[in-house]
Amino acid sequence: MSMVPLIVKGGYGEHGRSCFLFPFQKNKYAMLDCGIMDTDPQPFPVVEPELLRRTEYLFLSHCHKDHSGAFEHFREAGFKGWLVAAAPTVKCAGIDYDRTILLPDPKGGLEEEVTLKGGLSFFYGRTGHCAGSIWLHFFGAFGSLLYSGDYQKRTLAYAVDPIRGRQADLAILDCAHVGYEEDGDGLRGAMTERIRQIVKEGRRVVMPLPKYGRGLEIICMLRRDLPEVRIGAEENMVKLTRQTLSYSQWVRPEAAQEIRRFLEENPISALEKGEYDVLLIGDTHLEQPESQELAREEAEKGALTLLTGRVKKGCLTERLLKEGKAFTMAYPHHQSRRDLLEMMEENEFHGALPFHNNRKEVFWGNSALYL
């Protein structure tokens, strides 16, 4: 066993700002993600200029801002290395950078080993979190390190290459839903049950959803588990869904067909005619004036807003929550604590850091330590 000297700059003991580094050769570093904490007045991970200059490779696990948002900031601060990511990540994060290595879309099955100049080798696969989202498994003279990125294997829409049967000296593992003992299926079951009850009471459910991510999952969940529930969607939601479907290698084929059928049934017209029980809005914090108007109108008519992600301070979502017109529930697009423990059992990790939550916990051999 080797000791991988990991440098943590964000994402451990906090929900956002993911940024980890390790030396893969003397004085040469690889960085895993460069996220921000957009609720913090100082949102960036603090990386010393010398360390930034020695960062040869910056890997982005996916496009979400809590993993990619500090890229421009690091560039201005002196990062001149290579950016390594899947094509949808670079596109959706809006990054335009000359020194970019695009990883080919994974095709499932046995992953191929990649070796970059300077002798950094790794495997990668899809995490089921959004288009372009990958896990990475590095190995070399420094030992072996696995980074799960944002991960959930029990998906409905996104394709997954499960992290299974892997060995690593150190693993950095998603455990964003740390407070939940159910696995992904259990969390989803609780959500559909709650929606079923609200609709039965004759009320509507409004679901604001992020630009890239769980929208496709929610469409599949509603259609499969609540076929009697009518779904409406506004224009932006439909546009974003179409865009994600175009990354065909990242969506399960049967789910892509199902979502296409949903789009053909014209959810925008369902909204215009008022023929819906659940309304999907492609604006996760309700920041656009049109979505604010729509959500307000629905709330005044008795609808409940279901928030499935982080609640951003000062947004309409927070106000609706305070007024008792909204409620929160976790959609499993990350790992719960049970998912994490299952992953620990299915792999051989000597040490593991669960990240993406407010706890500070380390698994070492058979022990769990709380810092």
Ligand SMILES: [Zn+2]
């Ligand atoms: Zn994410």
Ligand SMILES: [Zn+2]
């Ligand atoms: Zn994240």
